[in-house]
Each structure stands twice: as C-alpha cells, then as structure tokens.
Amino acid sequence: MMWNIVSDSSCDLRMAGWDSPSVRFETVPLRIQVGTREFLDDDNLMVPDLLDAMAAEKSAASSACPSPAAFARAFEAGDRTVCFTISSNLSGTYNAAVMAREMVLEEHPEKQICIIDSKSTSGAMALLIYRARELMEADTTGDFEGICNQLRLYQAALRTCFTLENFDNLIKNGRMRPLVGTLLHSLGIHVIADATPQGTIHVADKARGEAKTYRAITALMGASKDCTDAHVIVTHCENLAGAMKLKQQILEDLPVKEVEILSCRGLTSFYAMQKGLIIGY
Template sequence: MIWSIVSDSSCDLRVSDFTSEKVLFETVPLRLQVGAREFIDNDELDTRELLTAMDAEKTASSTACPSPAAFARAFEKADRTVCFTISANLSGTYNAAVMGREMVLEEHPEKEICIIDSKSTAGAMVLLIRKAKELMEADTQGDFAGICDQLRMYQAALRTCFTLENFDNLIKNGRMRPLVGTLLHSLGIHVIADATPQGTIHVADKARGEGKTYKAITELMRGSKDCEGAHVVISHCENLAGAMKLKEQILKDLPVKGVDIISCRGLTTFYAMEKGLIVGY
C-alpha cells in the first residue's frame, strides 16, 4: 500500500527536504509570469532571480495555478493520497486538485484521494504536511478516513500571519496606491496581516520598526489561539536575519514548542517580496 502527500508549491517545503521510507511527497508547481518570462515554482527555482526580474519589470506580474492534469499525474502514483492546497479563496488551485482527483477516480476507482483546503499557505501547509507524514508513518490499520479527519481538525486549529516591507508588487497589481506604498516604505512601517478562518487576508495592524513589528506579531499570535505547545514555522523572503529575530521574540513571548525557519519558494516570494516574513502556527 503506497501512501502519498501532494501539495501545491505554495507550501514552501522543498521535495529535497522531505524524507520518509513509507510516504511519497510531491509538489505540483504554480507558474509565475513576469513580463515575457515564465518561472516554474519547483525546487530548482532561483528566488533571487525571480525578485530581480520582478523589480525590473514595470508591468504587473501574475500567477497561474496548476492544471487538473498535473494533479492527476501526482495522484496516480499512490494508492492513498492526501493533498493540501493554498486557500481556495486566494487561488483556483483547490478546484484544479478536485478536478484532478475526479479524473483519476474515473480510471482508478480503487484509489483513495483526499483534498484539503489549507485556507492558508506557506508554513501552515508545512505543518499540515508534517502532521500527515507522522500519521501515515504511524498507521497500522490503513485508516485513511480517520487520518483525513484528524488532518481536517488540525487544519482548523492552524493560524497564519505575515508582515511586509516591500509593496512594489501590490502597487503594480493595483492593490495599493503608489503614494501609500512610498509613504509606508519611507517611514519604515510594516504591514501586519493574518489569514481569516475562511482563508481570506485581513490587515490586522501596522508597526514602525523591526522590534515593534515582531512584538505586534507575537501579540497577534497570542490573541488568535492558545499557543501552548504549538509548532511554528517562519518562512522568510531573503530575510534570514529578520526571521531569527522574530524567532527569538516568539520564544520569549509565547509558550510554543519550537520554531523552524525556512526560505520562501517562488509563490510566497512573489507575494511576500524581499524581507517579507510569513508565520504558520
């Protein structure tokens, strides 16, 4: 019996960082269009090259979700598959995965495929993948439905927040007025936002300077859930120093179990931009 975890590439976990003797892992890449160039969000993508291209491009860049066929190819490789996607309220990726599932089940009705909307992205999806791996490796009864139920409950308890310093992409895509973006940047103001339970984005706060920003993030985390024993994943976009400082603040302020730091993949780099930090917990 072959178990598999599939995710779209917004999860920030590289395939090369996943090891298991029992469970397969695959990411289905999104595509990023910057001017005439297309970037495929796989393990080989150079995020620094992506940022440089976005900085040089004067027009709005865009993203495209994977095709149903791409998900179907991933689902065909195992007997039992759990798939996590970026929030369905932010992308059509979830719907593509559902269509891919139906394509496979038409030909292979014996396969079991569960699609879970993470209602988030980045570190929260990493936590879901790690939880799925743990449950699959411990399973001795082949309890696929039970594992999927546990993962849905775990997803409902996860939270995401993030902070931005660079607003160029928001401005180019018409989501922020140039004057506002310039003013925020010149004043050193960081926007702090979180994901709602429905998977939409809510601007929660603004802070001036790193120290106040990281303190505001831990206060937001404290107010959103009981963080006792929580696992935390910080994704950073070319900002390891900032991620280390935020980790220190989280460990100081909150009773979490541990904090891991990973670098953004292409999709999260596209939206977080340079120095952006995304926290899944």
C-alpha cells in the same frame, strides 16, 4: 499500499529534503509570469532571479495555478493520497486538484484521494504535511478516512499571519496606491496581516521598525489562539536575519514548543516580496 502526500508549491517545502521511507511526497508547481518570462515554482527556481525580474518589470506580474493534469499525475503515483492546497480564496489551485481527483478516480476507482483546502499557505501547509506524515507513518490499519478527518480538524486549529516591507507588487497589481506604498516604505512601517478562517487576508495592524513589528506579531499570535507547545514555522523571503530575530521574539513571548525557519519558494516570494515574513502556527 503506498501513502502519498501531494501539495502545491506554496507549502515552501522542497521535495529534495523529504526523508520518509514509507510516505511519498510531491509538490506540484505553480507558475509565475513576469513580463515575457515564465518561472516554474519547482525545486530549481532561484528566488533572487525571480525577485530581480519582478523589480525590473514595469507591468504587473501574475501567477497561475497548476493544471488538473499535473495534479492527476501526482495522484496516480500513490494508492492513498492526501493533497493540501493554498487557500481556495486566493487561487484556483484547490479547484484544479478537485478536478484531478475526479479524473483519476474515473480511471482508478480503487484509489483513495482526499483534497484539503489549507485556507492558508506556507508554514501552515507545511505543518499539515508534517502532521499527515506523522499519522501515515504510525498507521497500522489503513484508516484513510480517520486520518483525513484528523487533518481537517488540525487545519481548522492552525493560524497564519505575515508582515510585509516591500509593496511594489501590491502597487503594480493595483491593490495599493503608489503614494501610500512609498509613504509606508519611507517611514519604515510594516503591514501586519493574518488569514481569516475562510482563507481571506485581513490587515490586522501596522508597526514602525523591526522590534515593534515583531512584538506586534507575537501579540497577535497570542490573542488568536493558545500557543502552548505549538510548532511555529517562520518563512522568510530573502530575510534570514529578520526570521532569526522574530524567532527569538516568539520564544521570549510565547510558550511554544519550537520555531522552525524555512525560506520562501517562488509563489510565496511573489506575494511576500523582499524581506517578507510568513508565520504558520
């Protein structure tokens, strides 16, 4: 019986880096429309090309969730599938995956498929995928429901926060006034936000300069949960230097177990923009 982990591409993990001999993994790509160009968020997408296109395009870019058919093809490849999606409050991806589950079970009622709304994106989704792989590789009884229940509990304990330096996408999409965005950028002010338990975005703080921003992030992390022995993932949008500095600040301020650094794929780059950082923990 083949275990199968499926995620949309906002998890920021690449299929090429998957190394489990007993658990299959597939990401289903979202799409990003920039003017007349469409970018498929798969392993081949070059993020700098996407960012350059967004910067050059005067109109707002948009994103589109995968089709139910795309999810269905991924579900059909395994016997027992757990699928993680970006927050259902940010995208229609969760609904597309649920529709795909019904499509597949109608044709293959023997398959087991669980859809879990991550209520988040990026690092938190990657942590869910890591935990799912760990549970599946250790499983000896085929306890599908037991594993799904453990993953739901784990999802509820995860947290996400992020910081932005570039506000162009927010301005073009009408979510921030141009004057405000220009002022924030010129003053070197970073917006710090977190994800609510419902999967919506809450602006938690603002800080001026890198050092104050990173200290504000660790303060927010420590206030939101007990971070003892936590696995933290920092995802960066073309900002490895900033991610490394934030990693060091987290290790200094919080009793975490480890801090892993990933680079944003297309969808998270679309939201985070140049130099954005997303923290899942």
